[in-house]
Amino acid sequence: MNLKPLEDKLVIKKVEVEETTKSGIVLPSSAKEESNIAExxxxxxxxxxxxxxxxxxxxxxxxxFSKYAGTEVEIDKEKYTIIKFADILAVVER
Known part of the structure; x- marks a missing residue:
């Protein structure tokens, strides 16, 4: 199934960011805030x-993107978020 956003909307998929403490302990995603970085x-x-x-x-x-932006949806067991273009704060360049 494809999602086709309307007008100035985007469909994004949140990126899991693995976080490690200075002592080398990897924090699971349940122990930290949800990331506001997405693809x-x-x-x-x-x-x-x-x-x-x-x-x-x-x-x-x-x-x-803005922390409280968008509407989360689940399609085919994948979680997506639909946001407005204005909710984008920056593009990550590598």
């Missing part, structure tokens, strides 16, 4: 057709 899975037509927005983010980019 872009799909873009809405409003973003793709906007001259300013279309070059700022693309599918497979990693982004940082």
């Amino acid at each position: 872009v899975v799909a873009l809405g037509r409003g973003i793709l057709e906007d001259e300013k927005k279309k070059d700022e983010v693309k599918v497979s980019d990693q982004i940082i």
Whole structure:
């Protein structure tokens, strides 16, 4: 099943960030806050057709988004979040 976001929305999938303490202990995801780093899975037509927005983010980019943004959905046992373009705080460049 494919998700097709409308207008200025994006579908993102949160990235699991493994955290290790200074002493080398790996913290499980249940022991820390949920990450606000995600990979872009799909873009809405409003973003793709906007001259300013279309070059700022693309599918497979990693982004940082607002902590309480979006709506979480589960499709085919995968969790996704749908957010507005305005909720993107930064694109992670590597």
